[in-house]
Amino acid sequence: MNFNGGFLNFLEDSSPIGAQIAKKMEDLIFEDPSSSIIKARVFAEEIISQVFKHENLEVFHLSLNDKISFLSKEGYFERDIQRSFDIIRLAGNKAAHDGQFNDITEAFKLHKEMYKIGVWFYEVYSLEQQLKIPLYEIPQIKPKENIEDIVRKQIGELIGLVNFNQLKRNSSVRADLPKAKINENIETSTNILTKDLQSDQSYLLRELTRLKDSSQEAIENASQFSTFKDYMHVDRKIQLDLENILNTRDSNMGNLILLCGSVGDGKSHLLAYLKEKRPELIKNYTIYNDATESFSPNKDSMETLEEILNNFSDEKINFSTDKIILAINMGVLHNFIYRKHENYTYNNLKIFVENSELFLNNITASYSRGNIDLLSFGDYHSYELTVNGPTSTFYSALINKVFSPSSNNPFYLALQEDEDRHLNTIVHENYKFMQNSFVQEQIIQLIIQAIIKKKLVISARAFLNFLADILIPDEVVNRKLLNDFEVLEQSLPNLLFNRRERSIILEAVSQLDPIHYRSVYTDQLAVNLNTLSNWTPIINEYIQEEVSNKWLVPIITDNNLINHSFNMFFEFFVRLNYLVNKEFSSSISTHNYKDYLNNLYFFNIGNLQHIRNVYEEIKSAIFKWKGSPKRDFIYLNNPSEKFRLSQKLNLSPTLEHLSKRTDESIDTFKTSIVLGYKNGENSDNIYLEIDFPLYQLLRKVQTGYRPNKQDAEDGIKFVEFIEKIYKFGDKKKEMLVHFPQDNKFYMVKRDDFGSFVFERE
Structure with missing residues (x-):
């Protein structure tokens, strides 16, 4: 069949009128x-009418909106087809009621939506x-038509050409061609922004792509520090502490520096x-980054460490002039110091590590x-605890590197360069959206939540890749x-919560999606x-952010969204509100999370009043977890x-593991609440480490929740703690026997003479 007569000619048998309308639409x-x-709207009406006829459905003079709603609810087509009908319907309303609406770009969009509908109708x-x-x-553009240059220029912009005079009248240009081109392996330049792209390529997209894990810049190497990494570098406290150690060490003495982490x-x-x-600080040092790999095939990791550290063995440490920086996994260090060695002994090193309390509940920064x-990298964190909640100078500094409107920022300069060349994609709008300071703070708070709730370790590299993921869609x-x-x-709000498959971070963030939380605000919305009937006042009330307002305006001109289209708009609107509206976002935050962070802060600074309250809470949860027939039993x-x-079980708290601090903001701390209990006069204390998931579970138990088998598996450390704490009880002196069927207690x-007495209570 010849398709040159119209782009939906394959519908001539199944919907001849629809094919004819489509041809006229394309000609106009x-x-x-x-x-x-x-x-295009007439085409949509014709196809919908054909569906009603094929399915033997009664029309009852329904509007196009009602017909689409009915067919969607009854499952005659999926959400993507409904969306195509809605797009055509909304644009048709604009064209019919707004005499100034004459946008050729809108016609191009509808042309593609008609194709989607036509293919679906043909296949079904x-x-x-x-x-x-x-x-x-x-x-x-048809050869016979005499189109004005301004129209040719506009079409040229759509398909990504800059020299509009080169737009051939008979060219067959595919709709998927005008994508911004990505070059992930650009050479690093000493200039702030290297201007070497073609006129249809985006500098902003190129610069943002460098944030990805897949880019050349993502490769971490202890021997290489590129210009880009130099710009992106953010000072951290552990770096400053290490520099201070290197500055104060005697240059004539040996020195071993252990960088412990994961x-x-x-x-x-x-x-x-x-x-x-x-370089002046480490010029005399030998650096071992990941010293677990053997220097020779016949040596394992422990033997390799012996070779590296032999001058710090008991036999040589007092005479050593070696200067070594050793980056080592905490587990590997633990295995090494408690291992029986062949040629040397390392008791001095073992005593040093034990005195540092690296493997105990105390903080060892x-x-x-x-x-x-x-x-210890484990006690230096990417966020700080304060009395008003967590903050992160580290992530804030990284965000500032990318989004600050500064002449020293290559990302911002790339945005300006693209704007000068009239290049605009959704990436540019997402970037501008992220320049909003409150949006930045909300993103940081989501990352901190993911770290605390899901126990993630989010490095600078992982965070930057996360930024790229929420700025750049699959196709640009x-x-x-x-x-x-x-x-x-x-748009960024949906990329943030809808891309869980892309990374562990986005998987965790998707579980924090505000659409999962009920509040009076979301219900009222x-x-x-x-x-x-008019959504404009609602938008104006909730959204004051400029970029996102442009995303909403085309849709709120017609509030007749239905089913999948309405759900998509509502979910987007909730997510957007969470990112830009402080009052709205505060209304859907959870009390358990706030209370946990509050208590975590006070435990780390040794505030006795708040610590007392937590001990009381957990005592209640312990007794309710196992059940209690009477007070203290x-x-x-x-x-x-x-x-x-x-x-009978009397729990006696101990505070020996806690220390008093006066800092309003702390960046070295334990990430779990640690409770300690002592057994009378004995010195064998037992400690309970409570992370957020366990804290949340114990909060539920306090309000009457009965833990099930899965809860016991998830809270295995708590179950094991209870078994240990039983040893602190008085079962050797007295026990209470309860017969539930008769509800009797003995x-x-x-x-006084050591004989057993059996008495009814």
Whole structure:
């Protein structure tokens, strides 16, 4: 079949009128875009009418909106097809009621949506599906038409050309061509912004792509510190502490510096920074980054460490002049100092590590003794605790590197360069949206939540990759080619919560999506959007941010969104409000999270009043977890047994592991609440470490929740703690026996002569 007569000619058998309307729509695009848009709406009405006929449905003089709503609710088409109908319907309303609406770019968008609908209709309702449906192509300027240069220029902008005179009248340009080109492996330049791209390529996209894990800049190497990494570098306290150690150490004495941490905590970046920016501090040092790999095939990691550290063995440490910086995993260090060694002994090193309390509940940010220094990455954090909640100077500084409107910022300069060349994509709008200071703070708070709730370690590199993920959609095209719903899909609020498969961070953030939380604000918002005929006052009340207002305006001109389209708009609106509206975002934050952070701060500064309250809370949770027949008695066996045994349990808190601090903001702290209990006069204390998931579970138990088997598995450390704390009870002196069936209690105890007495309570 010849398809040159119209782009939906494959519908001539199944919907001849629809194919004819589509051809007329395409013919009018360049002559009269407004009429072309109205023809697109007529096409949608014709296809919907055909569906009603095929399905033997009664029309009852329904409006187009009602028909689309009915077919969507009844499952006759999926959300993407409904969205195409809605896009055409909304644009058709604009063209019909606004005499000044004559946008050729809107006609181009509808042309593509008509193609989607046409393919769907053909595949579902055509009796003979023997035709090979052609790939979509954008409308072309017909040779016989005398189109003004201004129209040619506008079409040229759409397809990404700059020299509009080169736009050929007979060229067959695919609709998916006008994508901004990405070059991930650009060479680093000493200039702030290297201007070497073609006129249709985006500098901003190029610079942001450098933030990705897949870029050349992502490779961490302790021996390399590029210009880009130099710009992105942010001073951290552990770096300053290490520099202070290097400055104060005697240059004539040996020195071992242990950088203890885990994978991805920034050790390689720190060492590369020192080599590039402070070489005078480490010129006499030998650096071992990841010293667990053997120097020779016949040696394992422990033997390799023996070789590195032999001059700090007991036999040589007092005479050593070696200067070594050793980056080492905490688990590897633990195994090394408690290992039986072949040629040397390392008792001095073992005593040093034990005295540092690196493996205990105390904070060990840094510790020095003799000629050995230790820095623990585990107690330096990427965020701070304050009485008003967590903050992060580290993530704030990284965000400032990317989004500050500064002449020293290559990202901002790239934005300006693109604007001068009239390049605009959704990436540019997402970037401008992220320049809002409150949006930045909300993003940081989400990251801190992910760290605390999901126990993530988010390095600078991982955070920068996260920024790229929420700024850059899968396909980047000219902004004018996106329909209204595609704009919402590719905007930052949706990229932030809808890309869980891209990284562990986005997986965690997706679980913090504000659409999962109920509040009076979200309920009222849903009521208003469903009942009010004019959405403009709602938008003006909630959203004061300039960029996002532009995303909303095209949609709120018609509030007749239905089903999938309404749900998408509502979810987007909730997410947007969370990012730009302080009052709204505060209304959906959880009390458990706030209380946990509040208590965590007071535990780390040793505030006795707040510590007392937490001990009381957890005591209540302990007794309610196992059950309690009477005050200070706790059940020992399961409720499924015929009788229940319980013992008296007096919990005596200890505060020996806590220290008093007066800092209003702390950046070295324990990330879990640690409670300690002592057994009378004995010295065998037992400690309970409470992270946020356990704290949240114990909060539920306090309000009457009965933990199940899964809870016991998730809170295994708490279950093990209870088993240990049983040893502090008085079961050797007395026990309470409860017969639930009769609801009778008996006390078993020893009398003054050591005999057992069985008494009814």
